[in-house]
Amino acid sequence: MGKLVWKQDFVQGGRNLQDWNIRLGNDLLDHNDQPVFPGWGNGEQQYYTNQENNLYFDEQGLNLRACREPIRQAGRSFAYTSARLDTRNHFSFCYGRLVVRAKLPIGAGLWPAVWLLPQDQAYGPWPASGELDMLEAKGRLPRQIAGTLHYGPDMEHKVVEEFIYELESGTINEFRDYSLEWSEESIRWLVDGHCYAERRLEPGVMPFDRRFYLLLNLAVGGWYDHVEVDDTALPAVMTVAGIWVYQ
Numbered sequence: 001m002g003k004l005v006w007k008q009d010f011v012q013g014g015r016n017l018q019d020w021n022i023r024l025g026n027d028l029l030d031h032n033d034q035p036v037f038p039g040w041g042n043g044e045q046q047y048y049t050n051q052e053n054n055l056y057f058d059e060q061g062l063n064l065r066a067c068r069e070p071i072r073q074a075g076r077s078f079a080y081t082s083a084r085l086d087t088r089n090h091f092s093f094c095y096g097r098l099v100v101r102a103k104l105p106i107g108a109g110l111w112p113a114v115w116l117l118p119q120d121q122a123y124g125p126w127p128a129s130g131e132l133d134m135l136e137a138k139g140r141l142p143r144q145i146a147g148t149l150h151y152g153p154d155m156e157h158k159v160v161e162e163f164i165y166e167l168e169s170g171t172i173n174e175f176r177d178y179s180l181e182w183s184e185e186s187i188r189w190l191v192d193g194h195c196y197a198e199r200r201l202e203p204g205v206m207p208f209d210r211r212f213y214l215l216l217n218l219a220v221g222g223w224y225d226h227v228e229v230d231d232t233a234l235p236a237v238m239t240v241a242g243i244w245v246y247q
Contacts, residue, residue: 045221107233110139163197
């Protein structure tokens with residue numbers, strides 16, 4: 001298991017977000033936090049806020065809540081609000097075991113995710129410095145989860161390796177322990193202790209030898225599952241009970 005180096009226990013009193021940036025808006029940002037592409041680069045329809053109806057604590061943990069809520073900002077209109085936060089410039093790590101206990105919402109068009117991006121773009125802009133998706137789900141497929149790697153020298157030659165797993169019982173709308181085991185040799189994806197995918201790393205080809213920071217978000221719409229949003233599923237909540245990093 002290794003030594004615990006970072007803990008966010010959102011149930012047992014750890015109810016502060018001092019290690020987190022709460023992101024606002026609908027624009028993908030560059031490494032200088034300047035907007036470069038609407039829809040967060042994925043055609044997403046939500047506008048992220050820091051309002052209590054979108055981001056709040058309760059007895060189950062930290063909640064990211066997507067709402068059917070028209071909002072108009074800077075001449076643009078959005079039909080949905082939700083929440084996104086990350087630990088960039090506050091906490092990042094290279095190699096170790098990441099455990100996230102979470103419950104994900106069900107409903108067409110919902111896209112909850114727990115993922116990592118490089119703290120420093122040592123190999124260049126996306127996808128050259130990599131993206132490591134620990135957990136993504138399509139809300140219309142309540143028994144399916146996925147882990148994904150993104151890398152490659154540039155957009156024209158980007159590589160996407162997705163590993164899909166069908167839960168043997170139950171759905172994503174129950175608390176589960178999602179884990180990522182990341183070493184110099186490989187990356188492994190687990191759910192409730194079961195390893196469902198492993199990818200050997202290729203030095204010089206894959207950029208997963210630098211520090212990455214953590215992101216949590218609940219998107220609405222987007223290209224990951226290009227379907228019409230089921231408004232009857234809203235409001236929808238992604239709950240994170242805790243996060244642990246061991247090295």
